[in-house]
Amino acid sequence: MRSLGIALLGYGGIGRVHALGYRAIPFHYGLPADAVRLVGVATRHPQTAERAAAEIGCPVWTTDYRQLLARDDVDAIDCCLPNDQHEEVVVAAAAAGKHIYCEKPLAAGVDAARRMVAAVQEAGVLTQMTFNYRFFPALLQAKQLVDQGFLGRVFSFYGRYYRSSYTDPQKPLTWRLRKDASGGGALFDLGSHVLDLVYWLLGDFAAVNATLETLVKERPLAPGSAEMGQVDVDDLALLQLRMAGGSLGTVESTRFATGAVNDLLLEVYGERGSLRFSLGDPAWLEVYDAGDTTLRGFRKVETVQRYAGQKAPDWTAMPGFVRTHTECQYQFLRAIWDDQAASPSLADGLAVQEVMDAACRSAATGKWVAIDAPDVNPETSP
Amino acid sequence: MRSLGIALLGYGGIGRVHALGYRAIPFHYGLPADAVRLVGVATRHPQTAERAAAEIGCPVWTTDYRQLLARDDVDAIDCCLPNDQHEEVVVAAAAAGKHIYCEKPLAAGVDAARRMVAAVQEAGVLTQMTFNYRFFPALLQAKQLVDQGFLGRVFSFYGRYYRSSYTDPQKPLTWRLRKDASGGGALFDLGSHVLDLVYWLLGDFAAVNATLETLVKERPLAPGSAEMGQVDVDDLALLQLRMAGGSLGTVESTRFATGAVNDLLLEVYGERGSLRFSLGDPAWLEVYDAGDTTLRGFRKVETVQRYAGQKAPDWTAMPGFVRTHTECQYQFLRAIWDDQAASPSLADGLAVQEVMDAACRSAATGKWVAIDAPDVNPETSP
Amino acid sequence: MRSLGIALLGYGGIGRVHALGYRAIPFHYGLPADAVRLVGVATRHPQTAERAAAEIGCPVWTTDYRQLLARDDVDAIDCCLPNDQHEEVVVAAAAAGKHIYCEKPLAAGVDAARRMVAAVQEAGVLTQMTFNYRFFPALLQAKQLVDQGFLGRVFSFYGRYYRSSYTDPQKPLTWRLRKDASGGGALFDLGSHVLDLVYWLLGDFAAVNATLETLVKERPLAPGSAEMGQVDVDDLALLQLRMAGGSLGTVESTRFATGAVNDLLLEVYGERGSLRFSLGDPAWLEVYDAGDTTLRGFRKVETVQRYAGQKAPDWTAMPGFVRTHTECQYQFLRAIWDDQAASPSLADGLAVQEVMDAACRSAATGKWVAIDAPDVNPETSP
Amino acid sequence: MRSLGIALLGYGGIGRVHALGYRAIPFHYGLPADAVRLVGVATRHPQTAERAAAEIGCPVWTTDYRQLLARDDVDAIDCCLPNDQHEEVVVAAAAAGKHIYCEKPLAAGVDAARRMVAAVQEAGVLTQMTFNYRFFPALLQAKQLVDQGFLGRVFSFYGRYYRSSYTDPQKPLTWRLRKDASGGGALFDLGSHVLDLVYWLLGDFAAVNATLETLVKERPLAPGSAEMGQVDVDDLALLQLRMAGGSLGTVESTRFATGAVNDLLLEVYGERGSLRFSLGDPAWLEVYDAGDTTLRGFRKVETVQRYAGQKAPDWTAMPGFVRTHTECQYQFLRAIWDDQAASPSLADGLAVQEVMDAACRSAATGKWVAIDAPDVNPETSP
Secondary structure, X not given: OOOEEEEEEOOOXXXXXXXXXXXXXXXXXXXXXXHEEEEEEEOOOHHHHXXXXXXXXXXXXXXXXXXXXOOOOOOEEEEOOOHHXXXXXXXXXXXXXOEEEEOOOOOOOHHHHHHHHHHHHHHOOOEEEOOHHHHOHHHHHHXXXXXXXXXXXXXXXXXXXXXXXXXXOOOOOOHHHOHHHHOOOHHHHHHHXXXXXXXXXXXXXXXXEEEEEOOOOEEEOOOOOOOEEEOOOOOEEEEEEEEOOOOEEEEEEEOOOOOOOOEEXXXXXXXXXXXXXXXXXXXXXXXXXXXXXXXXXXXXXXXXXXXXXXXXXXXXXXXXXXXXXXXXXXHHHHHHHHXXXXXXXXXXXXXXXXXXXXXXXXXXXXXXXXXXXXXXXXXXXX | OOOEEEEEEOOOHHHHHHHHHHHHHHHHHOXXXXXXXXXXXEOOOHHHHHHHHHHHOOOEEEOOHHHHHOOOOOOEEEEOOOHHHHHHHHHHHHHOOOEEEEOOOOOOOHHHHHHHHHHHHHHOOOEEEOOHHXXXXXXXXXXXXXXXXXXXXXXXXXXXXXXXOOOOOOOOOOXXXXXXXXXOOHHHHHHHHHHHHHHHHHOOEEEEEEEEEOOOOEEXXXXXXXXXXXXXXXXXXXXXXXXXXXXXXXXXEEOOOOOOOOEEEEEEEEOOEEEEEEOOOOOEEEEEEOOOOOOOEEEEEEOOOOOOOOOOOOOOOOOXXXXXXXXXXXXXXXXXXXXXXXXOOHHHHHHHHHHHHHHHHHHHHOOOEEOXXXXXXXXXXX | OOOEEEEEEOOOHHHHHHHHHHHHHHHHHOOOHHHEEEEEEEOOOHHHHHHHHHHHOOOEEEOOHHHHHOOOOOOEEEEOOOHHHHHHHHHHHHHOOOEEEEOOOOXXXXXXXXXXXXXXXXHOOOEEEOOHHHHOHHHHHHHHHHHOOOOOOEEEEEEEEEOOOOOOOOOOOOHHHOHHHHOOOXXXXXXXXXXXXXXXXXXXXXXXXXXXXXXXXXXXXOOOOOOEEEOOOOOEEEEEEEEOOOOEEEEEEXXXXXXXXXXXXXXXXXXXXXXXXXXXXXXXXXXXXXXXOOOOXXXXXXXXXXXXXXXXXXXXXXXXHHHHHHHHHHHHHHXXXXXXXXXXXXXXXXXXXXXXXXXHHHHHHOOOEEOOOOOOOOOOOO | OOOEEEEEEOOOHHHHHHHHHHHHHHHHHOOOHHHEEEEEEEOOOHHXXXXXXXXXXXXXXXXXXXXXXXXXXXXXXXXXXXXXXXXXXXXXXXXOXXXXXXXXXOOOOHHHHHHHHHHHHHHOOOEEEOOHHHHOHHHHHHHHHHHOOOOOOEEEEEEEEEOOOOOOOOOOOOHHHOXXXXXXXXXXXXXXXXXXXXXXXXXXXXXXXXXXXXXXXXXXXXXXXOOEEEOXXXXXXXXXEEEOOOOEEEEEEEOOOOOOOOEEEEEEEEXXXXXXXXXXXXXXXXXXXXXXXXXXEEEEEEOOOOOOOOOXXXXXXXXXXXXXXXXXXXXXXXXXXXXXXXXXXXXXXXXHXXXXXXXHHHHHHOOOEEOOOOXXXXXXXX
16 A cells, blocks of 8 residues: 655645644554655645644645645645635646646636546546545445435424624624635535535435625625625525435525534435434434334444454544544545545535535526536536 | 303313313412313314213203303313314404404414404403413523513524324324315414514514425225315415515425424524424423633523423423413403403404415515514404 | 222322323223223312312212222222322222322321321222333333343432422422422432332342432522522432342432433433433433444344334324323222232332431431332232 | 654554544644654564554564664554553563553552552653543543632532443453452553543642452453452442532442443533533533523533644534544644643543542441542652
């Protein structure tokens, strides 16, 4: 198993989590410490890049990510940049033959996302999205049950992601609140996680009926500034979704749920059983088996230490947020080692991008909008 | 305080609950046993009427409700009939000068509902809807907080009522599954409760964007019958709602949430605070006070034995379903004794009927439908 | 089925609950209204007795309970008096050939309790204790599982009853705080409920190791009074218990659990499975089946509308406190109608009294105290 | 801030967690990667030592821990060996002038523990116990509230640690089941965590009344072996505890709570407020403020991202098990850098050892046993 070199592009909060994830992999999967090498880091400013390299303990830092793409000892890049910068670096990395690990959402707009998938497909590199929530053991268990037909016909589903991060109207107009940089608001930042889980568990989207709302329409351009700018993304997104498989459901995301810390729910109701997951209690999957008529009730299923891979130190009821990233990253490296398609891939990221784009069009017109299945060649799908 | 005579019209499951409620009132409010008299009961068949009278311990039974309307010792009627029979008896009772207590929803259709409100308004009788869920102490506490401005500007809300009562496709086509008799399905039966709570707490509805779905489209006409009939009501109703006050939210109701027993949730998120209620844990209101920055978190507020009226035997953490009916009925009697408007009135029932009717039209067209505030004269509003 | 006449002895808060329970029985069990008659009520003061009779709607009131015992139309008495008055009325009622329904604990002292059981045994009347918590559907389900051998060998158990009713040191020295009147404090008032549940599910007690603590040692003799009296009962009781069947466990009761409203827990852990019940969520029994190794987890079992008797209006997830009394009372009446032993009987009340007495002796000596199985003749056990 | 060199003694499951913790520190606290160096690892067998060194990425491995003590580039040792091997290595490390980080419980017996504390005290090295549960943000918040007098007089407390790890009677007789190697069973392994939390929050123990039970008395000497050995440690430990500060409580630990995964509870009830923590929901502290009489109820306080140190990637509601170790280790390193006493120290470990020893003596005699405060010189306390 050859040693893999990673270049980190971007080192904000989430970049730091990824860096820690790579360092944790040997301990969770029983690998030699040099199975994965952090070769270098690129950020916009020299000071932050240098400090990042010291923290990571990697030899190289730069403000020009192309220097990292040019290195032979870099096998893959990890993109933790703002949404609107994903396209450039992903396309360049694909052209350089580097495998690609990319934070969600895939891009700030669906056109960019399509170009990115086309580029990686053409280059034939392996790709993976940071849809880390898929890797909670409880959700891995859910996926297994769904794939085994446990639910039977799916009647309906419900998903939410509520946070309260923007209720303060004095919070300034950062890139997450500007459509050109982020592509969208609560829908893109939070909803993308839930939409990916729905897509992963229930398959392709067929149509969406969405309402988007901006609750605070103007914000200071900078902290404490009197100069105000227009917020052009949603603070609250309500989606009704019809799946290609026939089921119907609701997905909500908001950054204005006062008091909510990190309130993600996913529930699926089927003819043979039902599943419920809550990020507030992430070690468990609630499972209802309609066939079990003697002692009827939702079972709070133990899913701890049930990662797909090797047994890990998280044997207790507390898998933690960092751990889901570590697993997501490990699956990417595993795919490279095994030279097999990674999952969730950038094509999966595009599927989520398509439904978010359709939701924006639905909200603009007040009508249902149909969603075509992404036009990707499954043979060569990255 | 004069003794009030009640005539029960209908004696199915819910009629029995009402009868027990009247019998329980003296114990809960410290009244003489004859403060409320159950004068008589009317049902369709003589046998059921006679058995009902024996169980209730009332002297009179009949299959013709008009005999009860003709009695001087009847002050009020209590209507527990199927939805499509409400109009006839309510209009007749109003004409007979009887006060009216009526199960929800008000009618099978909005036109009937409008005629009923006009009739009771003209007759000047007191009226009350059985929106019993309002009378959980936790929700009385919620109302008080909302009225005190605890929430500030309301950002959004979420309500659901999930049950699993119709997942069996062999369950026959009862009146609840026929639009002519019931007016609607999950929306009318379950959604009406949640819509009333939203209306009560947040005021008038402005517009609705609804999707209705019939999940099992044909059912046996009778248990075990091979003859099938068309289900023409919804099994699943997804509503996006905009309130006149500016807030936006989702209300869902389904009879196909496999494993759900009685899963009603109501959550309201405002700039100054938030509220959460769950029928699965009905003795508590979860309250978040955004102004409290030292120990931030949802508080599980004790609301037991906090009925508006006199202290009652329900001093423990278990108010129970029957108790909410008893309180709702007591408020009606109280209004008669005090000669003041009762609440929730039939006009409130009409407000819920209007939004349900608009939801049906929205679902048929796939568009948002505006809702006019009910055109009732507040001076003489029943 | 002959009509049964009941005499109520005592009409405080719990007497009122019992009266309502009798009135509710016809509706819950489909019986004629006169299946149970409330003949009369006796209290200490004429005014309270007269007001009670008006509220109950019964013809007779008195300050001398013997007048009620003398009546032929009284089949049974219901004793809701303070603990130290139980013996006199129960012994007198037995002598008068009346069946006996008695609030817990059976007596203020174990000697009185033994005499009472001897008296009812000799008289051959039917008796029942108000251990109403047994009649939560969730606990009826637990009993059924235990009796079916679901748990296998029982390893351990845990029970608690926490309330916060006496944390205010200015709360005066009522009869519940005086040993001569109550027999004990948190142990007798709250612990007796848990001990009965343990006894019912797991059988006879073998030994107890108890610590009792009085947290507020002096209280005003009357509200606001400067004159103080000694509290000679426990505010907090910690028990380690060994059962005749071999299992070991803890039972705690306190009236000083600040913030606890009505926090009763019962958990039993066995080799084949486990059970958990919480009064804060009383519609559910949590069940773990160790034999189910595919989806391991506690199941939150639906127990609503699962009363042993006829289907009742409590079809929702909210059985309520009053409902458990109604069921307990119904089982007593059922026993009279069927002329069969009632359960829980006064002999069961004595078993609880014996363990409480042993706990007091253990606390006084700091040692384990063995408990003899109550010496009652099972042939003639009341 | 000088770079610190660590030697790992032992590399089982918990040693791996510690190693990962050291690697994670730079990312959580914004330190250079070489702020902490993993110099070497010692295990019993050469193969495991070599593999550990490869996984850790450290240059040195050995089967003789003294080689690590002899190195100048080792500043501290981290002891993850079985309980009965702690004394030898800790005393040797102290003699070599190394700072000491030690897994709990401190020793297999109280005499060894006392000698260890004497040795480190004499050597003047800094020491820290792995009482990692203290470092859940929720418990750090609890400690702060207790220290601020939030509870007022403490009435009582309750703690448990339930697991189900030994219910299988075929599980062989490992070192954790032999008193000579482990010192005790559920009490030492699980109870020690809870006892440390009680000690940390409420101060010195005064006396204990304990019952210890071995539920499976014989086990195979090896997996599948027919040869059986005697289990001489407890499977279940029930403790009643009296604190020097006057409060009274229960602490339970068991490895036979069928269905329990990792069920640690801690509750403290005081005159002014109460606190509740559950390891099953570790991101929250439930707080009841008795002074807040308008909206009474337990508040589920957000404690995420509230570590005492620098802000960390765990900003979501999922701090995770590994994270608590990382924080505990960081506090140790911080103490070395600042040349200040570390906490929890080995003297704190001794306090827990003393109460466990007293519990064993209490269980043997069936009586309360008084506990002397550990005789350590606070001036030089390690």
